[in-house]
């Protein structure tokens with residue numbers, strides 16, 4: 009088990025225990041039920057935001073302070089704020105779901121809390137206590153309860169992040185930073201059914217290299233993925249797939265999703281955690297579920313040439329990507345310079361999607377303790 013999985017398995021305080029820890033300053037002008045209904049009528053991803061946000065400030069010497077759930081709105085920042093110049097920033101992504109009985113739940117918030125801190129350590133950012141992370145999530149979701157949609161496949165997407173806000177142009181770790189968590193109601197990822205995506209393997213670009221920040225969830229990795237993503241779109245593909253920077257031969261991951269291969273013999277492979285790829289929470293959940301099904305799973309090096317040969321020979325039966333936004337998305341075509349292969353079938357992919365979403369939505373028992381009740 010990875011260090012992150014071990015940390016994520018530690019017990020968490022209950023929502024009631026942390027609910028009041030962050031001061032609540034209610035929005036004096038929240039959206040009306042009609043405005044909310046209108047937003048719910050055309051949900052997409054990351055465009056609409058709720059009435060509140062969680063906010064805390066770190067100052068060297070005094071630690072994290074002024075922890076509040078406050079009205080959502082623009083920040084006033086000094087143009088010299090370090091994040092604008094050197095990109096000292098990390099983020100997380102998780103969802104709150106409404107169960108059929110109206111209760112609201114998140115999924116493995118402890119994992120996200122510990123991963124935020126793992127990213128923090130790599131970016132010279134002060135860690136946020138796990139209890140504060142939880143208190144910010146619980147406080148925000150409770151304040152914006154009505155914003156958790158109940159439309160099938162929808163959820164309230166939560167985006168916690170930390171930015172360096174000290175006004176200072178010298179290059180060093182900032183001594184003032186802000187933590188925020190914003191929330192965005194989001195619609196079903198698969199609007200047209202469980203459609204496979206096509207991926208373009210970037211021949212020249214990498215998102216991260218050895219010793220770099222590939223294992224941290226930081227904005228910089230995404231900034232470097234935008235040009236290759238444009239390139240993929242230009243070639244007519246949905247997403248870009250990156251190879252490892254050291255040898256330019258092995259599958260790393262997509263810009264924001266991990267990759268799995270299902271073989272004809274029933275076994276499953278995913279790239280090993282080399283330090284260049286981001287350790288996805290969904291990746292961990294899928295590994296656990298497959299192991300408990302008795303499937304042989306390997307975390308290993310997957311050379312691109314082997315993957316292409318295995319798809320051509322039929323030895324590889326399914327390829328899919330995974331992450332919080334989509335949970336699981338089948339990959340139907342993989343191409344790059346000099347190759348272009350299609351892959352069909354998706355029974356295992358679909359069964360994983362069904363099982364994970366059933367646990368998240370409370371339709372199936374949760375023997376792992378992954379779901380976390382935020383409010384009744």
Ligand SMILES: *Cc1c(COP(=O)(O)O)cnc(C)c1O
Pocket residue numbers: 101225261262263264265266286287288289290291330331332333
């Ligand atoms: C967030 C992210 C993932 C997926 O992580 P989840 O915890 O499963 O959402 C995969 N790759 C990258 C680069 C990411 O930033």
